[in-house]
Amino acid sequence: MLSKKTKYGIKALTYLAKQETGVPVSIATISEMENISLKFLETILLTLRKSGLLGSKKGKSGGYYLLKDAKEIKMSTVIRVLEGPIAMVPCVSLNYYEKCSDCPDEAACAVHHLMIRVRDSNLKVYGETSLADLMHY
Amino acid sequence: MLSKKTKYGIKALTYLAKQETGVPVSIATISEMENISLKFLETILLTLRKSGLLGSKKGKSGGYYLLKDAKEIKMSTVIRVLEGPIAMVPCVSLNYYEKCSDCPDEAACAVHHLMIRVRDSNLKVYGETSLADLMHY
DNA sequence: TATTACCCTACTAAATCTATAGGAGTAAAA
DNA sequence: TTTTACTCCTATAGATTTAGTAGGGTAATA
Structure with a gap:
């Protein structure tokens, strides 16, 4: 949510x-x-x-x-500031990486690989959308 | 998270x-x-x-x-069962739609439109990924 | 019939979320 | 110069969610 x-x-x-x-x-x-x-x-x-x-x-x-033009304000920045890391688990976070305590081997973790796909997909959306893209609705 | x-x-x-x-x-x-x-x-x-x-x-x-072959178990199903709706706001949920109380007009809401993009992008990932795709890591 | 393992409800401690309270500081207008 | 209209900042509190725990019940099998 x-x-x-x-x-x-x-x-x-x-x-x-x-x-x-x-x-x-x-x-x-x-x-x-x-x-x-x-x-x-x-x-x-x-x-x-x-x-x-x-x-x-x-x-x-x-x-x-x-402070900036709406075109320059990417939603990835906004989300990171307000919601925190875009990654849904710390072990796939680019900016706030942390190892999972329960997981001995990331390369063998299904959740890890699934969440990489989710992160990339969300990062694409947030990175491609700026405030300017949303302001005229 | x-x-x-x-x-x-x-x-x-x-x-x-x-x-x-x-x-x-x-x-x-x-x-x-x-x-x-x-x-x-x-x-x-x-x-x-x-x-x-x-x-x-x-x-x-x-x-x-x-109960089913791993290929038949899509992550969208798994996520919905365990985590709840894939949409991040109820007003863009396909299965559990609800109007936002604070928002008079969805069509004019920036969050609404952004979250539709996020939902579609996540739905694609979860829909295209099955248990079979993750089990061999 | 003893054991193994799932079934089910209820509870709790901790964390997080969603605000609210209350004042200090600042700038402009009257 | 006093008032008014603002932002600034910390602390706190109530509600909700999360992450587990407790403890007994029930069914199957050796």
């Missing part, structure tokens, strides 16, 4: 992508427009800013805005 | 696929060979039997065995 955090994060990003570039949008506005709990959204946008996807302006008429 | 339940279930299935067809293998044997907690495995195999993938024989020299 996709977490609400990721879901809301993607919705917020697409909302920002549709605005004039560089103009900050307040959390409250996004919260209302996308039906997202304000305080929850606050923490999500904070995460996105810390990851370098969003910029923010403090004080009156402040808010969040995209 | 893939749940341990699914991971262990796939391991158990591939172990059974490697045995002589129709000969029951005890839970204890699979548990030892694949490093899986016996009691946990018990509930997993029960689920697989109830779903129609496994048969069982009670009493001495009893155990579990595959």
